[in-house]
Amino acid sequence: MSICVTPNPHNYHHPHRVNLIPTIALQPTYPPNHQSVDGTSRSNRTSRALGHSYYYHAESKTSTYTRPVDPAHQPVPKFPPQNFQQPNQFNFNYPQQYHHANQGQFQPPRRPRRQDKPDRPKTKRPIPNASPWVFVTTKNGNAYIHNPETKESLWDAPESLKTAIESLEKLSLDEERERERIRRRQSALDRQRREQEEAIANQEGEYEYDEEEYYEPPGGGEEGDGEAVVQGVKRQASTPAEGEEGDYYEDEDFDEEHDEKRLRMEAGGLVEFTEDDIAWQLGDIAAQYGIGEEDMGESDDLAPEDGVLLFKDLLNDLNVNPYSTWDSELPRLAEDGRYTALPTTKMRKQVFGDWCQERIASIKKEREREVKKDPRVAYLAFIEANATPKLYWPEFKRKFKKEAAMKDAKVTDKVRETYYRDYISRIKTSVETRENDLKKYLKTVKDLKRGSSLDNLPPSVECDIRYVALPMDRRESIVESHIRSLPEDAGEGTSWNDALERQRRALEDREAAVRRERFYNQKDIARGKEALRETEMEIKRAMNVGKEGLLGHLEPTKVKEEEGSKRS
């Protein structure tokens, strides 16, 4: 049985220190905490107070820092694991791992639940010119080759495949460069979009990162080479036992779909990244931001009038408040597909403004038609529901200051206060006295008529404290009986007859008025004509000049004066 002990995971990856410590001094008396490395071997990986872990074989009583490998279970006997320390370039596709491996020395203690998670294959790439073989990279950044036909996997490739693998590396280097180039171009295009794209591309990478942070690899004894750590490359040539290897291939099929998705997501790592891809990606981003294709300079075949109608339709459907601003409504509008019915935001704004104007006009018309209710009615209803003699007005006011009825600016505070005080004082009296009060009051009211109903009482009644102070059923019965007791008016009868009568009377009045008006007009005209005739006569007389000249006009007055003096 093999046991793996890791008391201090910080030092777990320190090959230098491991080699410096004398073995015998570290011989443990009893392993405090142990885990099986693999099911069959008899090595223990134990530790001492110094915190270094090593392997201890219970039967042969030997200890070693390097991970012991049972020759019977070693899957790759042909190629010694030391070879893996050199070809670090296998990892160049995963730059985030360089970064991570550097960080590894300062990592916080790892979570124990993740400790025994085995290494898993992550990506699989076919090796060109060596058809059955595939190049597999594991989550820990290790690489091996695998033949799916014979189910054979090797840590180190045979000589015949090495050239093919090198060409694969070269290919991926080119891809890397290509990706860099595209990224630079995109950054020139739009910085924000590039960020978005990188977020997508890195999403998978971040996921990997997290995995590794808490991941304790099962094997790591062979990285005795300090260079590997210096270069920041994490390459543990862990040698899975046969039992685990079976799992590997089951998992590989399972992971295949995931791998393909990852290939697509990474967009450039392994798949050729073409102009079409960029266009598709930009389109995708545009769709996310609610920018139509039209915004990017492409025309739409929709007629402009239809676009306007569609956009107005959208505004109607979303119940947009015509009294709000474009900026506040924009987020809601942009989500809808019809937002792109108009090509430019300028046009959209204009249509929005027009629509608001129309809507406001229609709302105004509706309001004119509506019957206006007294603002006090709502407050009185509120009082009825909430007022108690226990609360003084200031207390009541403070308690309900957030209520809409208490904030309504149409009713002043003074009015509110008087109503409240009245109401409370009335509530304290008996119901009978209040009933009598109401009956007395109703007799003085002149607005009430035989035809009026309880639903639309005149505001003078509805807002009177004597009416409000009674409970609902009592006051309604009283008002109803009062209305029934009212004498029948002249306008008694059905409302239709009433209306007809009113109409007839109005017509008669109007006719009389018109007749009078006409009479006055005629009189005016006659008077005017008379005046005109008189002036004409005068002028004629004036024009009638005889031989005596102007004296003829003067003489008669003289004669008259003489006659007058004689008389006096």
Next chain:
Amino acid sequence: MPPIRTRNKRKPPPDGFEDIEDTLLEFENKMKDAENAPHDGKRRNEVLWPIFQISHQRSRYIYDMYLKEGISRELYDWLLKNKYADPLLIAKWKKQGYEKLCCLKCIQTKETNFGSTCICRVPKARMSKETVVECVNCGCHGCASSD
């Protein structure tokens, strides 16, 4: 001592105020946020830009509402009297060439060395395409009528 007018005691606003009340409240909250926003790392002028911007937006909203007949003349006057909008700025908007004016500071020629207006008043067509304008007074990116 003049009487203290609180919100509850003041004369009720004219009809139609309820319609625009929510939007005005939004502007008020925005303004409060802008006033209390941290200013570390900002230039001295930069701190005032959001204030100018919100004030401009609110004046524009009220003026637009008045033009669209969303609010009555009575209410419009009341709003101006109660300082919901800047009447002097609105007065400028009525003049030809000043339809989009950002703030009054930007046309104050006496404050400049050469008796000129702010850079944001220069039409885009007169400048090279690469020039990015951000005026010092209010952070305006250009408010010429022809833009």
